[in-house]
Amino acid sequence: MSNTPFSEGIQSGRLKPAELTENFGDIHPRFDEHEALVAADRCYFCHDAPCMTACPTDIDIPLFIRQIATGTPEAAAKTIFSQNILGGMCARVCPTETLCEEVCVREVAEGKPVEIGRLQRFATDKLVETGEHPFERAEATGKKIAVVGAGPAGLSAAHRLAGYGHDVTVFDARSKAGGLNEFGIAAYKSVDSFAEREVDWLLKIGGITVETGKKLGDGLSLAFLQADYDAVFLGIGLGGVNALGVDGEDKDGVDDAVDFIADLRQAKDLGDLPIGRDVVVIGGGMTAVDAAVQAKLLGALNVSLVYRRGKDRMNASEFEQDLAASKGVRIITNASPKAVIGNGAVREIEFEYTDDDLKPTGQTVCLPADQVFKAIGQTLEGDGLPELERGKIKVDGTGRTSVDGIWAGGDCATGGDDLTVTAVAEGRDAAEDINAALSA
Incomplete structure (x- = not known):
């Protein structure tokens, strides 16, 4: 950011510390136990629930809300994480008002939906704060996968692949993992270093190594990755402006x-x-x-x-x-x-x-x-990438690119709509296809 002496109007310390603390407080504070039960009680637990259809990660929303209503939020969290391992962050940043909550039957009938996003946060926070990881890694397969980009798509793919027993190395150009969740959203949407804590929790699955300061095209080439790994997933985002x-x-x-x-x-x-x-x-x-x-x-x-x-x-x-x-x-x-x-x-x-x-x-x-x-x-940056379409890496429905052995997902690929939750879904689905390909 420019910090030039010519820009005399630009200065720090415009507000007192107490004002800044208040201004950047949590925009949607987490429900307490009673609030969560009251909010969960409003759900009709619809059969063929429209909220599920509207969720890019296909979370079983009626099930996890019922689990909250019956006093088992940790079980609710596992239901969420089984489809969306970054469900904690998505609960904070998803535009639920245009996704699951927009089609909620309560919204259609009364103009006030079940607060699905805040219920999701309540459940996922409960489990993450225990420090326990709800998934166990399968027996090691001996297969190695490179994931380039430690954002939502890359982390989602890495976790799913590690769960299948593959060894995953995640490369990222920045100094820490997290991608958009760590560097690209408003501070009041993710307070108390949640993005960093969520990554640490995700890595507890085991089998994932993160190497920061490694950028594709700057000491890290696709040719090297293809030669050294059994599969490559690109979740490099859009680095140019x-x-x-x-x-x-x-x-x-x-x-x-x-x-x-x-x-x-x-x-x-x-x-x-x-x-x-x-x-x-x-x-x-x-x-x-x-x-x-x-x-x-x-x-x-x-x-x-x-x-x-x-x-x-x-x-x-x-x-x-x-x-x-x-x-x-x-x-x-x-x-x-x-x-x-x-x-x-x-x-x-x-x-x-x-x-x-x-x-x-x-x-x-x-x-x-x-x-x-x-x-x-923003624009895609990188040399020697697979075939592009409309300025992004061209992928099919499973994330396969034009190059054998290379998959892609998230903002850098053609499949999504530049939402965190969509990137998570694409990373997960590509991981499923990679696992199927390596297991064939």
């Missing part, structure tokens, strides 16, 4: 939103993080909302989120949009960046209004800005 493509984009104070979020997630003291007085975030997805909300929570006076299309076309869910508005973020739609203005550092950014077809209207507006965050999409 799209450029605005406008004049002045290289000015000080213009940064990538993903870097800002990663810096915030790894900060030991939020009071040390510099933030502008007038912050503009460009984009309409979850990353844009996370950056905008957290800029406000760090003490920015004015935060504007600007998106080139209409509000109904934003990738961020309606809940996330409402959250941003409730925190004081101004959402401006149908406006496309035209120029970054300033002498060395950004002072304002010019936008041109567009119609619904992105055609410019000729009307412009300038927003004061001492800090601009770009959140207009």
